[in-house]
Amino acid sequence: xxxxxxxxxxxxxxxxxxxxxxxLASVPSLPPSxxxxxxxxxxECKPSNVHVVTGTAEETATILAGxxxxxxxxxxxxxxxxxxxxxDPKDVARVESKTVIVTKNHRDTVxxxxxxxxxxxxxxxxxxxxxxxxxxxxxxxxxGRTMYVIPFSMxxxxxxxxxxxxxxxxxxYVVASMGVMTRMGTPVLNKLAEGVEFVRxxxxxxxxxxxxxxxxxxxxxxxxxxxxxxxxxxxxxxxFGSGYGGNSLLGKKCFALRIASRIAKDEGWLAEHMxxxxxxxxxGVKRYVAAAFPSACGKTNLAMMKxxxxxxxxxxxxxxxxxxxxDSHGKLRAINxxxxxxxxxxxxxxxxxxxxxxxxxxxxxFTNVGETSDGGVWWEGLDAPPAGVTLTDWHGKAWxxxxxxxxxxxxxxxxxxxxxxxxxxxLWESEEGVPIDAIIFGGRRPEGVPLVYESFNWQxxxxxxxxxxxxxxxxxxxxxxxxMNDPFAMRPFFGYNFGDYLAHWxxxxxxxxxxxxxxxxxxxxxxxxxSSGAFLWPGFGENARVLxxxxxxxxxxxxxxxxxxxxxxxxxVDGAIDTKGLSGGVDMGALLDxxxxxxxxEARELRAxxxxxxxxxxxxxxxxxxxxxxxxxxx
Ligand code: GTP
Ligand code: SPV
Ligand code: MN
Numbered sequence: 001x002x003x004x005x006x007x008x009x010x011x012x013x014x015x016x017x018x019x020x021x022x023x024l025a026s027v028p029s030l031p032p033s034x035x036x037x038x039x040x041x042x043x044e045c046k047p048s049n050v051h052v053v054t055g056t057a058e059e060t061a062t063i064l065a066g067x068x069x070x071x072x073x074x075x076x077x078x079x080x081x082x083x084x085x086x087x088d089p090k091d092v093a094r095v096e097s098k099t100v101i102v103t104k105n106h107r108d109t110v111x112x113x114x115x116x117x118x119x120x121x122x123x124x125x126x127x128x129x130x131x132x133x134x135x136x137x138x139x140x141x142x143x144g145r146t147m148y149v150i151p152f153s154m155x156x157x158x159x160x161x162x163x164x165x166x167x168x169x170x171x172x173y174v175v176a177s178m179g180v181m182t183r184m185g186t187p188v189l190n191k192l193a194e195g196v197e198f199v200r201x202x203x204x205x206x207x208x209x210x211x212x213x214x215x216x217x218x219x220x221x222x223x224x225x226x227x228x229x230x231x232x233x234x235x236x237x238x239x240f241g242s243g244y245g246g247n248s249l250l251g252k253k254c255f256a257l258r259i260a261s262r263i264a265k266d267e268g269w270l271a272e273h274m275x276x277x278x279x280x281x282x283x284g285v286k287r288y289v290a291a292a293f294p295s296a297c298g299k300t301n302l303a304m305m306k307x308x309x310x311x312x313x314x315x316x317x318x319x320x321x322x323x324x325x326x327d328s329h330g331k332l333r334a335i336n337x338x339x340x341x342x343x344x345x346x347x348x349x350x351x352x353x354x355x356x357x358x359x360x361x362x363x364x365x366f367t368n369v370g371e372t373s374d375g376g377v378w379w380e381g382l383d384a385p386p387a388g389v390t391l392t393d394w395h396g397k398a399w400x401x402x403x404x405x406x407x408x409x410x411x412x413x414x415x416x417x418x419x420x421x422x423x424x425x426x427l428w429e430s431e432e433g434v435p436i437d438a439i440i441f442g443g444r445r446p447e448g449v450p451l452v453y454e455s456f457n458w459q460x461x462x463x464x465x466x467x468x469x470x471x472x473x474x475x476x477x478x479x480x481x482x483x484m485n486d487p488f489a490m491r492p493f494f495g496y497n498f499g500d501y502l503a504h505w506x507x508x509x510x511x512x513x514x515x516x517x518x519x520x521x522x523x524x525x526x527x528x529x530x531s532s533g534a535f536l537w538p539g540f541g542e543n544a545r546v547l548x549x550x551x552x553x554x555x556x557x558x559x560x561x562x563x564x565x566x567x568x569x570x571x572x573v574d575g576a577i578d579t580k581g582l583s584g585g586v587d588m589g590a591l592l593d594x595x596x597x598x599x600x601x602e603a604r605e606l607r608a609x610x611x612x613x614x615x616x617x618x619x620x621x622x623x624x625x626x627x628x629x630x631x632x633x634x635x
Pocket of ligand 2: 094245295296
């Protein structure tokens with residue numbers, strides 16, 4: 001850390017923008033509250049330099065060129081301004097076991113599980129343990145490195161639904177990625193100068209210089225010391241040891257879900273793990289829906305889907321996170337707080353998601369995908385490259401199709417600007433947000449759960465969200481195909497006690513106008529044929545057939561000719577899902593079946609889960625819905 005820079009911080013409470021100190025005099029100073037935060041981080045982390053990020057294209061180019069020199073990214077000459085990063089194989093996904101929420105009381109963070117069991121609804125750390133963990137990690141952690149100061153906005157700068165943050169980080173890869181995923185730089189700094197609140201985000205890779213051990217793949221990280229910590233009371237995030245995805249791009253899951261869910265509870269709105277899409281029918285009527293699926297369960301795919309049904313159009317507002325608030329007319333309105341897509345690469349192809357393929361054709365950072373000898377990218381699900389083109393896997397080793405290992409890591413990702421999506425919705429940056437007519441829950445359910453059903457009402461819909469389960473995926477460290485409870489697809493992202501979260505959702509009923517409340521649905525694209533193990537439903541663009549039924553239900557009374565009452569909710573009647581033109585034919589009977597013994601078992605398992613994991617914090621209305629389900633499945 002230069003003495004001169006420290007001197008500037010101390011005397012004026014501000015730091016200049018720009019690398020190096022020569023330009024210091026000519027750049028704007030930081031607003032006092034930001035300067036205080038940065039000064040505290042500098043004093044603790046002891047970087048050698050401070051760079052306030054302005055967000056210009058030239059600055060990004062300089063940062064990427066620096067990353068290339070260090071061997072952290074490689075230019076992909078086949079495309080325009082695209083880059084490939086290969087991480088240390090120990091740093092490839094979110095680390096839920098090292099992710100904590102710090103509050104005074106344990107129960108502010110999670111319901112206390114019965115019989116000393118471990119909570120699956122978040123991880124609490126006491127203030128004193130956290131203080132100790134911080135002192136073991138952060139002092140001097142940026143020695144020899146540059147600390148970047150990233151002013152960023154979640155949501156369009158200036159929108160009443162937007163929130164601001166400042167992230168300090170010693171990872172230039174994070175700066176480049178945050179530049180895609182958020183609105184970042186000087187316009188945000190100007191907003192902060194007005195004195196608006198901001199979330200304080202402190203991130204370090206935890207590898208000060210000089211190194212004491214060699215890097216793997218030139219990717220600095222400190223896997224043994226990873227800790228992703230959140231202080232919702234003071235709106236702070238401190239993340240250490242990982243440079244990957246949601247561990248390090250702190251605007252995403254850490255801010256826009258964990259901290260924002262707590263802000264939303266305090267302020268009376270919802271911060272959810274949901275995509276937002278607009279769907280227009282052949283008559284030109286448009287509706288917006290939000291959908292919550294757990295990580296790697298199809299949000300990005302649905303958000304950008306190309307409908308197989310003639311005349312229908314889908315447009316994308318967001319693919320991962322929705323901030324939603326009832327407006328003065330009692331209509332729920334949603335914004336996508338993000339500015340880019342951090343999407344799963346494997347499985348993405350012109351067949352499954354052509355609009356995602358178009359989105360990632362330029363200005364994209366790829367991480368842990370395979371590489372082609374002609375300077376392009378490759379992953380499982382793409383056609384084999386043409387003769388003469390060879391492949392390198394995500395470890396950087398030569399790789400051939402048919403090898404038993406994977407070419408791309410299953411959680412390899414693209415990071416691309418949302419504005420490049422060919423079907424980005426015209427209102428995706430609207431300040432007031434888009435009006436939501438339906439909320440959809442879903443997950444990977446190989447058995448028993450029908451393709452689609454609708455809840456009986458808002459309260460039952462909240463129960464359906466609370467009852468969500470899904471097969472574990474590669475997006476986190478869980479291994480194997482184990483079925484996990486993942487209420488509201490928020491299990492890894494709750495910023496406060498799940499019982500209070502349910503009460504908050506139930507209270508939304510009073511904020512909305514009765515006639516305007518979104519209908520709540522549950523979908524399952526992943527039901528399997530028990531004998532062959534194959535998916536029963538073709539998915540992807542064909543999911544438009546299910547959206548069509550949902551669209552129709554939004555405009556109707558509960559009772560209509562398209563739906564019949566079942567033990568778990570409203571189901572499509574025979575023929576109500578349009579299957580015309582589906583190649584190969586599908587077994588709609590098997591897809592919509594609601595097996596009684598399966599649901600009796602499901603209700604039993606749900607009761608056990610609620611009593612062990614939520615206990616006294618379970619709202620009475622949710623308990624009543626569970627009892628009502630038990631009655632229905634036993635009759
Ligand atoms: P995160 O970004 O981790 O939150 O994941 P996501 O919810 O955005 O999931 P994504 O759309 O990236 O899909 C994850 C995986 O599910 C990919 O391998 C997809 O190919 C697959 N998938 C998505 N939609 C469908 C579908 O309708 N049917 C089937 N069978 N697979 C799907
Ligand atoms: C997820 O794991 O749900 C992701 C990727 O979207 S990350 O941003 O790493 O959390
Ligand atoms: Mn996604």
